[in-house]
Amino acid sequence: MRVGTNAYLLLGAVLFTIGVIGVLVRRNAIVVFMCVELMLNAVNLSFIAFARRNGTLDGQVLSFFVMVVAAAEVVVGLGILVAIFRKRSSISVDDVNLLRG
Amino acid sequence: MWLLPLLPLAGFAVNVALGQRLRQLAGWLATALVATSFLIAVAAFFALLSHGGEERTQILRGYEWFSAGDLRVAFDFRWDQLSATMALVVTGVSGLIHLYSIGYMAHDDRSETFFAWLNLFVAAMLVLVLAQNFLVMFLGWEGVGLCSYLLIGFWFNRRLPVVQPDARLVEGVPDETEEVWAPPAAKKAFLANRIGDFGFLIAMFLLYRQFGSLDFDDVLGRASGLVGATATTVALLLFLACAGKSAQIPLYVWLPDAMAGPTPVSALIHAATMVTAGVFLVARTHALFEASPTAQTVVVVVGALTALLAALIAVGQDDIKKILAYSTVSQLGYMFVAVGVGPVGYAAGLFHLVTHAFFKAQLFLGAGSVMHGNDDDTDVKHFGGLRTAMPVTFWTMGAAWLAIIGFPLTAGFYSKEAILGAAFEHGGFGLLGWAIGALTAGLTAFYMSRMFFLTFLGKARWPEGRHPHESPPVMTAPLVVLAVLALVAGLVLGGGGFAGGPLARFLDPVLVGPEAAAEHSASFARELLLGAIVVLVGAVGVLAAWWLYLSGRVEWLAVRARFAAAWRLLAHKLYVDEVYEFFTVTLGRAAAAFLAVNVDQRTIDGAVNGVAAVVGVVASRGRRLQTGLVRTYAVGVLGGAVLIVAFLVFRTS
Numbered sequence: 001m002r003v004g005t006n007a008y009l010l011l012g013a014v015l016f017t018i019g020v021i022g023v024l025v026r027r028n029a030i031v032v033f034m035c036v037e038l039m040l041n042a043v044n045l046s047f048i049a050f051a052r053r054n055g056t057l058d059g060q061v062l063s064f065f066v067m068v069v070a071a072a073e074v075v076v077g078l079g080i081l082v083a084i085f086r087k088r089s090s091i092s093v094d095d096v097n098l099l100r101g
Numbered sequence: 102m103w104l105l106p107l108l109p110l111a112g113f114a115v116n117v118a119l120g121q122r123l124r125q126l127a128g129w130l131a132t133a134l135v136a137t138s139f140l141i142a143v144a145a146f147f148a149l150l151s152h153g154g155e156e157r158t159q160i161l162r163g164y165e166w167f168s169a170g171d172l173r174v175a176f177d178f179r180w181d182q183l184s185a186t187m188a189l190v191v192t193g194v195s196g197l198i199h200l201y202s203i204g205y206m207a208h209d210d211r212s213e214t215f216f217a218w219l220n221l222f223v224a225a226m227l228v229l230v231l232a233q234n235f236l237v238m239f240l241g242w243e244g245v246g247l248c249s250y251l252l253i254g255f256w257f258n259r260r261l262p263v264v265q266p267d268a269r270l271v272e273g274v275p276d277e278t279e280e281v282w283a284p285p286a287a288k289k290a291f292l293a294n295r296i297g298d299f300g301f302l303i304a305m306f307l308l309y310r311q312f313g314s315l316d317f318d319d320v321l322g323r324a325s326g327l328v329g330a331t332a333t334t335v336a337l338l339l340f341l342a343c344a345g346k347s348a349q350i351p352l353y354v355w356l357p358d359a360m361a362g363p364t365p366v367s368a369l370i371h372a373a374t375m376v377t378a379g380v381f382l383v384a385r386t387h388a389l390f391e392a393s394p395t396a397q398t399v400v401v402v403v404g405a406l407t408a409l410l411a412a413l414i415a416v417g418q419d420d421i422k423k424i425l426a427y428s429t430v431s432q433l434g435y436m437f438v439a440v441g442v443g444p445v446g447y448a449a450g451l452f453h454l455v456t457h458a459f460f461k462a463q464l465f466l467g468a469g470s471v472m473h474g475n476d477d478d479t480d481v482k483h484f485g486g487l488r489t490a491m492p493v494t495f496w497t498m499g500a501a502w503l504a505i506i507g508f509p510l511t512a513g514f515y516s517k518e519a520i521l522g523a524a525f526e527h528g529g530f531g532l533l534g535w536a537i538g539a540l541t542a543g544l545t546a547f548y549m550s551r552m553f554f555l556t557f558l559g560k561a562r563w564p565e566g567r568h569p570h571e572s573p574p575v576m577t578a579p580l581v582v583l584a585v586l587a588l589v590a591g592l593v594l595g596g597g598g599f600a601g602g603p604l605a606r607f608l609d610p611v612l613v614g615p616e617a618a619a620e621h622s623a624s625f626a627r628e629l630l631l632g633a634i635v636v637l638v639g640a641v642g643v644l645a646a647w648w649l650y651l652s653g654r655v656e657w658l659a660v661r662a663r664f665a666a667a668w669r670l671l672a673h674k675l676y677v678d679e680v681y682e683f684f685t686v687t688l689g690r691a692a693a694a695f696l697a698v699n700v701d702q703r704t705i706d707g708a709v710n711g712v713a714a715v716v717g718v719v720a721s722r723g724r725r726l727q728t729g730l731v732r733t734y735a736v737g738v739l740g741g742a743v744l745i746v747a748f749l750v751f752r753t754s
Contacts, residue, residue: 023735032731093731100729 008049015042029081029091033074040070102161102180104141105188106227108134112220120213127213128203131220135199138223139192146185157181158611160233160318171313177233179317182611186451186604187230187381190458194373195223197579201466202365204576205473215255215363222248226374230381235305235315238382242301242346245375246294252370253362254287261361264420264480286358293355297345304338307331317385324388336389336396339382340403347379348430349407349437354678356430360422364469367422372429372465373458380436380454384447384612387440397441398530404437405537410675412544416551417671420479421468424552425461428505431541432457438534439520442527444613448605449519451612455604456512456590460504463583467498470572470580471556475563481552486561490569493577495557497584502553504587506546507639509632515591515602517542518632525631535631542635546642554651 015038022035044063051059085091112134120127149157163176178184199219206212225244232238260279305315311327312320327335343349348356359371370376383390383400390396408431415427432453439450472479474491488495504513521542524534563569571577595602649657661668670676 020739024732024739027732096731097729100727 005049005053009046012042012046012049015039015045027092027094029084029093032093033077033081037070037074040066102141102145102178102231103163105138105145105192105231106224108138108141109220109223109227113217113224116213116217116220120217123213125207125212127216128199128206131216132196132199132203134220135192135223136196138227139189139196142185142188142192145180146189149180149182149185166237172309172315174234174236174315176237177316178231178237179233180231182608183381183384183451184230186455186608188227190455191223191226191230191374194458194462194583195219195226195369197582198365198369198373198462198466201368201469201576201579202363204573205365205469206363209363211255215252218248218251218255219366219369222252222370222375226378229378233317235308235317235320238385239298239301239305242342242378243298245370245378246291246298246346249294249359249370249375250287250291252366253290253359254283255362255366256283257281257287259283262477262479264418264423282358283361286355286361290355290359293352294345296352297342300338300341300345304335304342307335307338311335321386321388324386324392327389327392332389332392333395336393337399339386339389340396340400343379343382343437344403345379346382347376347433347437349379349403349434350410353407353411353430354681357423357426357674360420360426364422364465364472367426368462368465368469371426372461376429376433377436377454377458380433380440380450383437383440384451387443387447387612390441391443397443400441401438401524401530401534404434404439404441405534405541406434407431408434408438408541409537409544412541412548414671414674415548416544417668417674418548419481419672421471421481421484421552421556422465422479424481424548425464425468428464428545428549429457429461431545432461432505435517435520435538435541438524438531438538442524442531442534445526446520446523447612448608449516449523451608452519452594452602452604453513453516455594456504456516456587459583459590460501460511460513460587463497463501463580463587464505466576466580466583467494467501470494470576473572473576474569476567478563478567481555483563484556485559485563486557487569488557491557491571493571493580497577497580498553498557500584501587502549504591505549506643507542507635509636510592512587512589512591512594514632514636515595518628518635519595519602519605521635522628522631539635539638543638543642546639547646550643550646551650554646559651 019035019037019039019042022038023032026032026035044066047059047063047066049059051057051063081091084096088095109131112131116123116127116131123130149159158179158181161178161180163178166174166176168174199216202212202215202219206215209215222245225241225248227241229238229241229245232241258281260281261283263280263282308320309315311331312323314320324332341352345352356371356376360367362371390400411427411430411434415424415431418424418427436450436453436457439446439453468479471484471487471491471494474487474494475484478484500511504511507514507517517538521535521538524531524538527534594604649655649660673679
């Protein structure tokens, strides 16, 4: 059977929402990271779905870009996390509140 | 001619630079230079006489001082009958007073500074009287004001006696207190003069706008072209300057306080020369005053009122120098009456200026001599019977006393009669001037006799342990010279008549012009009658003083106690100082306090502080937005994204 575009978009939306909720409610920085990745990949899924539906390559190209940026972001983000962990022995995002007014 | 002011200026420079080394020589040097100036003035005066009456005005072109736009100001001097008269009086009287000061200031350890300033004063005064344009005159005008300030405040750190008007006379116990009052007196003099100088400046601006020049010939030659309000404004502003410098209502209050200075200063600056600068200014710029009858009326009325008011206050003073100070103010009022009535009075005013310079300088120097011999006491309540202790001072002061009360044939008699005759002849408001002047003559006779009797005659009242002594010859010599002048100057200069004497004939070509010179038409009989009236009034004044203070039939302190209210009013100078203080100090403070609280603190500071407070409140509320929690920010990002999406979605629909 042929799966419709709407299903992909729905899955993407669900995944994105799970990612958002994860970012908002979890304190563990690594989990937050994973949730961010989840959101990015949910968007990638939507891109691919649209690309396939429209028969163009735009969405596919864009998703590659997203993956590359995500990889770079993870490298930097995990580097920061390691540094914070060394300094504080904790990776809870709530402990990092130096900017509190 | 240039040497005239330059010599005293050189004396000033030398005394400032080398005075410390010259020590006692400083005074002699200063005296010699002023005396040389006097000799030059005499020589120049005779040179002037050798010319005919109309060609006597010489203009000495000096270097160009500065030029700004169309205005060119040069150091031009003018040598005519008027400036010659003034220069002779200034240098002559100054020379005598310098000589006297050598003795008077012998024990002062800053005497070289004193002579430096005295020389500077003479230089400035000569610049004033010789000036050919308003600005050079203003230079001298300010210069004498500065020297006056410096010399009044000369004893800025010395405790000077303050005569208490209300204190009881206790035999043998000085009842005055001492205070450092020279600095405030100097400041008062300077400030009062500044008000007048302001008038001088504005008048100069107006004249420049009208005529495009400040040269006397340019301005005065075309002064009749001034009309109405401009003429009146200019003349009144100039008169304001005169009121400041010559101590007329409303600015006379500084002169009595100026007695804080050493007595020779009082004699030179505050009696003989500087304070007459106002009279000289009116005479010099008479064309401007003639352009405005209103201003002339003001001059006469102010002069007459000042004469009367000051004479009244003088009756209530116990301080010998204050009596003389108020007497000076009063006599200056006479001079303004004279120059205010126009052509008939200019020569009379100048005549009185000259004779007054002689007898008032003598009186002040005599008072200085009395103080010198009485441990610097100035309270007439502590004198009495000094006739035997100080014979020279007594006789010479007696001569000046006769002159000022207008005893027939003395100098003051002729000049006073000349003024009153001119005022009478002028008619109109001149008659008012005559009436007040005659009344004032009586008061003058009264208070001067009072001072003279209390000081020299009667019972000795000085405290125990004081030994009044005569002053050294260096001081008494000027007294004698001035006393002789006070007696004979009137006869010589007035030529036996009240108006139209030699001095008047000498001055009239520059003051009233040739055609009006023969205007003195008063009949001798009328002059005699008017003179008799004034002499009679004066005699009443002298008799009253004799009855009250000398005859022994009345205990004058008891009389004083009986009329305590009136006495206190006079002794406190009619409370004029207090009224001024209320209007300037008290109201000024109130206004300042109002501005400080309501305008500065509440409005200006309030605005500034208000802005700061608003920013502070916003910031302290706003800081709570920055929780430092990443997840909070994430909510914000999400909310923003949702809003954008919602916008994109619903925009099209």
